[in-house]
Amino acid sequence: MKKLWNKIGAVVMAGTLAISGLVFAPNSAAAADAPTINANGAIAIEESTGKILYSKDADKMMGIASMTKMMDEYILFEQMDAKKISWDDKVKISEYAHKVSQDTSLSNVPLREGEEYTVKELYEAMAIYSANGAAIALAEKMAGSEGDFVKMMNKKADQLKLGEHHFVNSTGLNNSDLKGMQQVGDKNDENKMTAKGMAKLAQHLIQDYPEVLKTASTTKKDFRPGTSDRIAMSNWNWLLPGLIYGRKGVDGLKTGTTDYAGMCLTATATQNGMRVITVVLHANGGKGSGQHNSARFDETNKMLDYAFDNFKLEEVQKKGSKIKKPASAKVEDGKESTVSLTAGKDVSLVVPNAAGKPKVDTKVSLKNKTVTAPVKKGDKLGTMSLSLKGGDNLGYVDGKQSESIPVLAGEDVEKAGIFSRSAKAVGGFFQGIGNYVVDGVKGWFN
CATH class of the missing domain: 2.60.410.10 (D-Ala-D-Ala carboxypeptidase, C-terminal domain)
Structure with missing residues (x-):
C-alpha cells in the first residue's frame, strides 16, 4: 500500500510540475541564454535599428587601438562629400609619417619622406593593412597636422554622440610608439572609447558611407604594384571569407591591438537580411598566443552566432x-x-x-x-x-x-464655412441652455 501511495504521489507531483511548467516556463518567444564573452568589454547590435542584442561592460572606457582608424575613415569620407579632398589628391610624406612608417614591428607600408602618394593609396593601406604611417599622412593632409586632426576627431565624436571618448592620435598606437613626435597627450597616452561608442561609430560609418565596406572587405591587395615599394597587403580581419577564420557574410570592419588595449575587433556581418555589428575590447579568453591570436575572432563568432541564431528583423508597422x-x-x-x-x-x-x-x-x-x-x-x-x-x-x-x-x-480636413461654424456655435449655446434648465429642474426635487 505504501508503494502504491508513493506511486500515486509521484504521479500527482509530476502532474503538478507539468502544470507549473505550463504556467511559469519562460515565454516560448524568448531567446536562448546569452553567451559568455571572454573580453573586458563587448556589445552586439542590429545595424538598421541600433537594437542592442548583447552587452558586457559596454559603457566602460577602454583602449581601442587601431579601431581608431574608423574615425579617420569617417572624417575622410565626410571631407570627400564636402569636396575638400579627392581620391587623386597628392599627399607629401612628412618626416613624422615617414619615421613611423619605417617601424616594421607595427602595421605599416614604408613611405618615402618627401615623396607624394595619392589619398586612395594611403586610404587603402590604412583600411586594409592598418598602416600607421599612412594614417598620419592622411591626418596631416586633412587638418594640416595630426594635433589639429585629433581636435577634429574629438569634435566629431561629440557631434555623433558617441559617449565618453579620448583621442590623442590618428593611429590608435600608444604615444610611446610615435618616435617622440606625438602632438597630443603625454608620452604613454592612448586612445579610448566604450564598446557602445565603437558600435555607434560603426553604425554611422556603414549607414552614412556604405562604400567603406568595399575596402573593409578586401582581403588582399598590393600596395604600389609594379614598383620597388610593392608590398602584399593582407587584411588583419581574419573573419573575412577566404582568410584563416573566414565566416560567410562578414564584410568589415576593423581590428586593433596594443599592449594596453589588448586584442580588439569591430566586426559586421549580414545573414537572412539582417546586419549585425559586434565590438570586442581586450579579448582575453581565446586560443593561441601572439599579436593576432584567435581570441577576438572566437568571441566575435560567439556573438554573431547568438545574434543570428536567436533574432530576426520583422516589420510591425x-x-x-x-x-x-x-x-x-x-x-x-x-x-x-x-x-x-x-x-x-x-x-x-x-x-x-x-x-x-x-x-x-x-x-x-x-x-x-x-x-x-x-x-x-x-x-x-x-x-x-x-x-x-x-x-x-x-x-x-x-x-x-x-x-x-x-x-x-490621414486625410485633408477643410475649414468649415462661417455659417457652419456659427450653426455649431448656436447649437452648442442651446445645448448649454438645455443642460442648465435640466439641472435647474432637477434642483427643485433635491
Missing part, C-alpha cells in the same frame, strides 16, 4: 497604415469633426526567431488634444513609440528604449 489606438484626433472648426491617424514611416523590430506574430506595445502622444482646421494629409500630429511586448531592457545603442515614429494626418 507600415508607412501609411492606420493607427488603432487612438484611431483619430478631434478637429475644431473643420468640415469633419475628426481626422484619422497614420504611421509616418515603416517600423521593424528585432524579435526572437521562435516567435509567432510579435505582440507590440504602442503609445501615441499627440501634440494637441484637438487640431484646428484646416488639416493637410501628412501633417505631423504627434509621435508613437513601439516596443516588443515582454522584450528585454537592453534598449538601443543611442540610449532610447523603444522605436519612435511620427504620427500623421
Whole structure:
C-alpha cells in the first residue's frame, strides 16, 4: 500500500510540475541564454535599428587601438562629400609619417619622406593593412597636422554622440610608439572609447558611407604594384571569407591591438537580411598566443552566432497604415469633426526567431488634444513609440528604449464655412441652455 501511495504521489507531483511548467516556463518567444564573452568589454547590435542584442561592460572606457582608424575613415569620407579632398589628391610624406612608417614591428607600408602618394593609396593601406604611417599622412593632409586632426576627431565624436571618448592620435598606437613626435597627450597616452561608442561609430560609418565596406572587405591587395615599394597587403580581419577564420557574410570592419588595449575587433556581418555589428575590447579568453591570436575572432563568432541564431528583423508597422489606438484626433472648426491617424514611416523590430506574430506595445502622444482646421494629409500630429511586448531592457545603442515614429494626418480636413461654424456655435449655446434648465429642474426635487 505504501508503494502504491508513493506511486500515486509521484504521479500527482509530476502532474503538478507539468502544470507549473505550463504556467511559469519562460515565454516560448524568448531567446536562448546569452553567451559568455571572454573580453573586458563587448556589445552586439542590429545595424538598421541600433537594437542592442548583447552587452558586457559596454559603457566602460577602454583602449581601442587601431579601431581608431574608423574615425579617420569617417572624417575622410565626410571631407570627400564636402569636396575638400579627392581620391587623386597628392599627399607629401612628412618626416613624422615617414619615421613611423619605417617601424616594421607595427602595421605599416614604408613611405618615402618627401615623396607624394595619392589619398586612395594611403586610404587603402590604412583600411586594409592598418598602416600607421599612412594614417598620419592622411591626418596631416586633412587638418594640416595630426594635433589639429585629433581636435577634429574629438569634435566629431561629440557631434555623433558617441559617449565618453579620448583621442590623442590618428593611429590608435600608444604615444610611446610615435618616435617622440606625438602632438597630443603625454608620452604613454592612448586612445579610448566604450564598446557602445565603437558600435555607434560603426553604425554611422556603414549607414552614412556604405562604400567603406568595399575596402573593409578586401582581403588582399598590393600596395604600389609594379614598383620597388610593392608590398602584399593582407587584411588583419581574419573573419573575412577566404582568410584563416573566414565566416560567410562578414564584410568589415576593423581590428586593433596594443599592449594596453589588448586584442580588439569591430566586426559586421549580414545573414537572412539582417546586419549585425559586434565590438570586442581586450579579448582575453581565446586560443593561441601572439599579436593576432584567435581570441577576438572566437568571441566575435560567439556573438554573431547568438545574434543570428536567436533574432530576426520583422516589420510591425507600415508607412501609411492606420493607427488603432487612438484611431483619430478631434478637429475644431473643420468640415469633419475628426481626422484619422497614420504611421509616418515603416517600423521593424528585432524579435526572437521562435516567435509567432510579435505582440507590440504602442503609445501615441499627440501634440494637441484637438487640431484646428484646416488639416493637410501628412501633417505631423504627434509621435508613437513601439516596443516588443515582454522584450528585454537592453534598449538601443543611442540610449532610447523603444522605436519612435511620427504620427500623421490621414486625410485633408477643410475649414468649415462661417455659417457652419456659427450653426455649431448656436447649437452648442442651446445645448448649454438645455443642460442648465435640466439641472435647474432637477434642483427643485433635491
